[in-house]
Amino acid sequence: MEDALWPASAAVDADGVLRVGGLRVDALAAEFATPAYILDTDDFRARCRAWRSAFTDGDVYYAGKALLSRSIARWVAAEGLSLDVCTGGELGVAEAVGFPPERLLFHGNNKSIAELRRAVAYGVGRIVVDSFVEISRLAAVAAQAGVRQRVFVRVTPGVEAHTHHYVATGQEDQKFGFSLASGAAAEAIRRVLAASDHLELVGTHAHIGSQIFDTAGFGLAAHRMVGLLAVVRDAHGVELPELDLGGGLGIAYTGEDAPLDVADVADRLRTIVGKECAAAGLAVPRLAVEPGRAISGPSAITLYEVGTVKELPGLRTYVSVDGGMSDNIRTALYDARYAVRLVSRHSAAVPHVVTLVGKHCESGDVI
Ligand SMILES: *Cc1c(COP(=O)(O)O)cnc(C)c1O
Secondary structure (H helix, E strand, O other), X not given: OOOOOOOOOOEEOOOOOEEEOOEEHHHHHHHHOOOEEXXXXXHHHHHHHHHHHHXXXXXXXXXXXXXXXXXXXXXXXXXOOEXXXXXXXXHHHHHHOOOOHHHEEEOOOOOXXXXXXXXXXXXXXXXXXXXXXXXXXXXXXXHHHOXXXXXXXXXXXXXXXXXXXXXXXXXXXXXXXXXXXXOHHHHHHHHHHHXXXXXXXXXEEOOOEOOXXXXXXXXXHHHHHHHHHHHHHHHHXXXXXXXXXXXXXXXXXXXXXXXXXXXXXXXXXXXXXXXXXXXXXXXXXXXXXXXXXXXXXXXXXXXXXXXXXXXXXXXXXXXXXXXXXXXXXXXXHHOOXXXXXXXXXXXXXXXXXXXEEOOOXXXXXXX
């Protein structure tokens, strides 16, 4: 099977049935019903380890929004990774399994005061401040709790990632973070430092987007972020110890996608950051990254059952399955493409092109 697309253990057996982790998917469908997400635990955990070993000298935060459950949070903790959460719900999952709070990072452009209080009370290691009002809110919450909260400042480095505009987050016009070019990032850093009784600035953060297949964007962001560290040193006399370069490493959804290698990306980032720091006379900060889909995507599949087939002569054939935009919104949301495979038997029919659709009441509900 195409390695980059399917979980590591996926294989078709002599009956023509797909097995994942040695288990027949038709038996899984009979036991658990469809639609079902099937996750190859060993593959998921092996990917965690690959990231961990590519960044032994840094922190790897698994981005929980890619896929999070209590089991997943436990595996992430056991593999020595940290966890990035971006809602109170995700934080709740982490709390439910006693995820080590110092290894949590809390993101979001609109965290509620209740969420900030809860994060501070749980002892979340780093909260990524995303707006001026949040800096004062978080300082007040930390003051009330009697703690000094560690924070990152989220920076928009002005990098146009070559990806769908719904998942590009590095360009100027967007809801996340503080613009580097406008001076907002420098001002946010000044304000966090001024609130140092209650906030401890440990680093800056940038996430330029998702589904990136070219290291140039990461490189440019790293270059600009180190530039900012030098500006901060010159203006305030502080060297920030950590630099979080976000997630976004692209994965294969179809055979046309060619994912980058984790170790190569790690080397590239280390080299760029090392060079830029040497040029600026800065100590190299501890690097952090936030892979999401690169860990959970290839290790999981969605299993559906075909219900109806409708042939429209001269037009097309619609094959309908028992799920759709309710279990995977991405196709309807931004035309994401997926690889599809008949997994429960050898098909004797002549292969032909069909349109695979979900069961929901919108025409955009395409698999
Ligand atoms: C979505 C997101 C990630 C993970 O993105 P992937 O494309 O899944 O790697 C990491 N960091 C932040 C801030 C995000 O919003």
